[in-house]
C-alpha cells in the first residue's frame with residue numbers, strides 16, 4: 001500500500017532539486033519515460049541510494065521475444081515494479097514475466113490508459129465495448145498470462161478485484177486532489193475514492209509536483225489515502 005510520486009521531470013538535476021526542496025527523501029517514486037530516456041539506468045542507482053522504492057514505468061509493448069530480452073535487463077535493475085501494455089497480448093505478457101524470473105520486480109499490465117474514455121475507444125480506436133469491458137478483458141488476460149496486477153483508473157478497481165481476485169494488484173493513476181486541474185486525464189478520482197474502491201497503490205504526479213506547496217500536497221494525499229478526508 002504505497003503512494004508513488006510520479007517524477008515526470010526532464011533531468012536528474014530538476015528531480016533532485018524537487019525532492020530535496022520539498023523534503024521528499026525516501027518516498028516511493030515512479031520513474032517514467034521522460035526521465036529514463038534522458039538519464040538512463042544510472043538514475044535508478046541514484047534514487048535507490050536515497051532509499052526510494054521505484055516503480056519503473058516504461059510501458060513495454062513489442063513482440064514477445066524483444067520484451068522478454070528487455071525484461072531480462074530490467075530484472076538486474078532491482079526495481080519494485082515495471083509496466084507493460086496488456087494490449088501486447090498473452091504471449092508478450094507471459095514472456096515479460098519469464099524475463100523477470102529470479103527477480104522480485106512486480107509486473108503490472110496497463111489496461112486502458114486513464115487519459116482515454118469511451119469516445120476515444122469507439123471513435124478513434126474502433127475497439128468494441130466500453131472502457132469497463134476492455135479493462136476487464138485486459139485484466140483477465142494479464143492475470144492468465146502471469147502478471148502480478150494491472151494499471152487502471154480507480155473506477156474499475158472493484159470490477160477487477162471481483163474478476164481477478166483480491167490478491168491481483170491494482171495500481172491507479174489519474175489521481176487528483178479535489179482542487180487540482182484534470183489536465184489530460186479523463187478518468188480521475190481522489191485519494192479517498194481510491195481507498196474506498198480498493199486500490200493497492202496510487203500514482204500521483206501533477207497534484208503534487210505542480211502544487212504551490214508539493215510537500216503539503218503530498219501530506220494531503222497521504223492523509224486522504226490513509227484516513228479519508
Ligand SMILES: O=C(O)c1cc(=O)[nH]c(=O)n1[C@@H]1O[C@H](COP(=O)(O)O)[C@@H](O)[C@H]1O
Nearest residue numbers: 006057112113114151173174203204205206
Ligand atoms: O502507467 C502509468 O503510470 C499510467 C497509466 C495510466 O493509465 N495513466 C497514467 O497517467 N499513468 C502515469 O501516471 C502519471 C500520472 O500523472 P498525473 O496525471 O500528473 O498525476 C503519469 O506519469 C502517467 O504516465
